[in-house]
Amino acid sequence: MEDWSKVEWVKTELRDYYKPKLKRDLKRNPTPEEVDAKFREIYPNLHFNLLVGTYEGVSVQFYEIAKFTLEEFETFYEDVEGYFTEKFGGGWFKLNMYEGPTFAMCVNYKPKAPPKWEHLLPKDSKKS
Numbered sequence: 001m002e003d004w005s006k007v008e009w010v011k012t013e014l015r016d017y018y019k020p021k022l023k024r025d026l027k028r029n030p031t032p033e034e035v036d037a038k039f040r041e042i043y044p045n046l047h048f049n050l051l052v053g054t055y056e057g058v059s060v061q062f063y064e065i066a067k068f069t070l071e072e073f074e075t076f077y078e079d080v081e082g083y084f085t086e087k088f089g090g091g092w093f094k095l096n097m098y099e100g101p102t103f104a105m106c107v108n109y110k111p112k113a114p115p116k117w118e119h120l121l122p123k124d125s126k127k128s
Helices: 004-026 032-045 077-088
Strands: 046-056 059-068 092-099 102-109
Touching (some): 004 092, 004 102, 032 046
Antiparallel strands (some): 046 092
16 A cells, blocks of 8 residues: 555554554554554455345345455545445445454444345345
8 A cells, every 4th residue: 555545544444453453452542643554454455345234024135246355445445435336336235344254343324325235145145
């Protein structure tokens, strides 16, 4: 990553994931520089799953409709909601972030547009 300021929002979203562990490891509050260094350490290990919510009766069921490597994510991280709207249309999306196999954080998006994702749902979902 050449310009870390472009992923500042990712660092902010993930802070509750990596800062407490860093604090435990250091046995003190980390400095801003140490927090930045920890984020830069975990960033290359990130990957992402996209889920969409569908109303089924009185509840919302979420289904995975896409997976993104870090390299794929870096093609749209500056306008995530715009990318989702263009590729998947509108809906209730959850972008799950993982460091390796470990769930780290979820960011919600609710773009307003006609859905383009319904064909991606599993055959046994109540929406398909």
